[in-house]
Amino acid sequence: MEKRIIHIDMDAFYAQIEQRDHPDYRGKPVIVGGRSQSRGVVATASYEARKFGVHSAMPTRTAYKLCPDGIYVRPRFDVYKSVSKEIMDVFLSYSELVEPLSLDEAYLDITHLVSRERTAKSVALNIQRDIFEKTHLTSSSGISYNKYLAKIASGMNKPKGTTVIHHGNVMEILKAMPIGKFPGVGRVTEEKMKSLKIFNGEDLHGWDEADLVREFGKRGSSLYRKARGIGTSELNVDRVRKSVGKETTFDHDVNDDEYILKVLEELSHKVSENLDRRQFAGRVVTVKLKTHDYKTHTKQMMTTNPIFKGDEIFHYAYNLYHEVKEPEEPIRLIGVTVSHLEERSYRNLTIYDFL
Numbered sequence: 001m002e003k004r005i006i007h008i009d010m011d012a013f014y015a016q017i018e019q020r021d022h023p024d025y026r027g028k029p030v031i032v033g034g035r036s037q038s039r040g041v042v043a044t045a046s047y048e049a050r051k052f053g054v055h056s057a058m059p060t061r062t063a064y065k066l067c068p069d070g071i072y073v074r075p076r077f078d079v080y081k082s083v084s085k086e087i088m089d090v091f092l093s094y095s096e097l098v099e100p101l102s103l104d105e106a107y108l109d110i111t112h113l114v115s116r117e118r119t120a121k122s123v124a125l126n127i128q129r130d131i132f133e134k135t136h137l138t139s140s141s142g143i144s145y146n147k148y149l150a151k152i153a154s155g156m157n158k159p160k161g162t163t164v165i166h167h168g169n170v171m172e173i174l175k176a177m178p179i180g181k182f183p184g185v186g187r188v189t190e191e192k193m194k195s196l197k198i199f200n201g202e203d204l205h206g207w208d209e210a211d212l213v214r215e216f217g218k219r220g221s222s223l224y225r226k227a228r229g230i231g232t233s234e235l236n237v238d239r240v241r242k243s244v245g246k247e248t249t250f251d252h253d254v255n256d257d258e259y260i261l262k263v264l265e266e267l268s269h270k271v272s273e274n275l276d277r278r279q280f281a282g283r284v285v286t287v288k289l290k291t292h293d294y295k296t297h298t299k300q301m302m303t304t305n306p307i308f309k310g311d312e313i314f315h316y317a318y319n320l321y322h323e324v325k326e327p328e329e330p331i332r333l334i335g336v337t338v339s340h341l342e343e344r345s346y347r348n349l350t351i352y353d354f355l
């Protein structure tokens, strides 16, 4: 039987959590972002804020100009992470075949749950209902016969959407899709596509595979197939378990930031070497430390792109260290881990390129 894949993606994830936890933020433009007006970028914005043109990855300074009366808040990664775990538990109660893509989205293979009495759409609705009951947060889902179509579908009717792409509507949807929204087309590819007069899925569909390969290399073949609704339905189920970490135990308690950071930098480069050997890149960096009283503290962060270079890992580790380390508390162990790994061949594509 053909597979049934659901892609679930939480609506305005960080911002919705902030609105849930602060009732006075509800119905208002909420912008979750990094640091100051001068340096930070927007992690996400509530749907109310999006009306002003504010979106993820925009400099916070630009957001202030577009939406001066917005509510600007710093991210609370611990909370987002624990919500993410709750969502994951819901997924796992439906299927063992779950492939998380980030804190707020995952693919589920629910082929085994579908029968004459039970449609894939009803399963998706149940999952969304369970997520809401457990977390009081809304999500959107997409249902299809392969992964990338399910992902396209979940984005089609956000927020609170449930959308099915089937053999009857797939070509109509793909043909109408602007090329920049096409899965696998990032900003650079989009520009090149436009210069070749490929503006939507229909234009793409008109190209021969050989010509696409000539222009776009290996990705050309994949785009050729994607223009036709063809893609993989195999989930990468152990991506989440894969991680590479290194740690060091000091032979006495230390509290010298400069020294600890030097060690952390070395560890970051060792993790990088290991990732390099295995041709992996990862999306989550975790810093762990143990204080003198043997208590373990960890902090993790999602990266914008899959990373593997020592300097990049250290950049995140450096920031995380400053978030988790108490100035007065000496530590006896420090470690850094990169997880949510994927094969390097995909590293130029971010998850956002797939939307």
Ligand code: DCP
Residues within 6 Å of the ligand: 009, 010, 011, 012, 013, 014, 015, 042, 043, 044, 045, 056, 057, 102, 104, 105, 158, 159, 304
């Ligand atoms: N995120 C981030 N930086 C980005 C994009 C996203 O930090 N450039 C974080 C904040 C988001 C979360 O990841 O809340 C999930 O990303 P999504 O792309 O799923 O965006 P949202 O869930 O915020 O909104 P949507 O309703 O469009 O899914």
Ligand code: MG
Residues within 6 Å of the ligand: 009, 010, 011, 012, 013, 104, 105
């Ligand atoms: Mg989301």
